[in-house]
Amino acid sequence: MGLDISGILVANKVKLDDFKGRAIALDGYNVLYQFLSSIRGPDGTPLMDDKGRVTSHLSGALYRTANLLEMGIKPIFVFDGKPHYLKKSTLAERRARKEKAKIEWDEALAEGDMEKARTKAQQTSKLTREMVGEAIKLLEFMGVPHITAPQEGEAQASYMTMKGDVYAAGSQDFDSMLFGTPLLVRNLTLSGRRKMPRRQVYVTVEPETIDLQASLDALGITREQLVDIGVLMGTDFNEGIKGIGPKKGLKLVKEFGSGEEVIKQKKFDVPSFDAVRKIFLEPEVTDDYEMKWNDPDLDKIMEFMCEDYGFSKPRIESILGKMETAKKARSQQSLDQWF
């Protein structure tokens, strides 16, 4: 995960029902990655079809999206475009970590340590272009819109929320706050209980929203200052200063007024400070997208999931029932809009 400013933000527990009838811009990469890393067998192997293609992301995308639609929530998936050049070293770092995790996964398997194997396996998760393409195909069969951002998906989702096209940006990552989304929703899921890394321990993960303005008011800072805190801490686009987390970053920025002043007074070295700041404050986004939810093509979904990827027919059929419910709910909604 990237930037962790959870310690200084105000999160509100919410019910999935609060989002009924509302559009949410989901960080597609974030959502699929979550599925890819968590939908795995006990030894860490992801779900795969008989050709060896990973299918965890498809399983997750189908169930999750069907559930949201059934609840009357209208997701629009936003995928990352071309990464900013300042992100290159972060991406390289991630690649290296995954390679190391692969070795440790094999070692854990050899030792018979399944708990460790699973954790290491999750760390190897690599969402490929193909996987994203497959998921997009599925979304299209489900009638769910998707767009590819010019650059960062989170920036695009935030922009769409600022415009009022969607109610909130959905992601597990907090970067969206820096990109300026007025509302971030995390844990947009049905099931509450989730297993912690260490066995036996369960936590209930509830959907929550983070309101940007309320958070800024509570902290007594501006969005620019929030961005500065992030850049001092380090983001996907820069390294940040060792020893500076959300608390210290907040304190310094409030004390000196701005990140620039903190750097000057404290003689910190933050390469590309202005450029990184600009990525968050003036991100590359587009208005070229269409928010349109179509009726699902149930036959195509069946064919895609069962014939192409070997999912069991009864399972998929039961999900299609949800899609039918969603369809009815949607037509009811259009009536509501007319009257």
Added chain:
DNA sequence: CACGGACA
């Protein structure tokens, strides 16, 4: 992650 069968 999400589901469903087992069990209380």
Added chain:
DNA sequence: TGTCCGTGG
């Protein structure tokens, strides 16, 4: 009705 646990592909 609620929770635990194994499985899905």
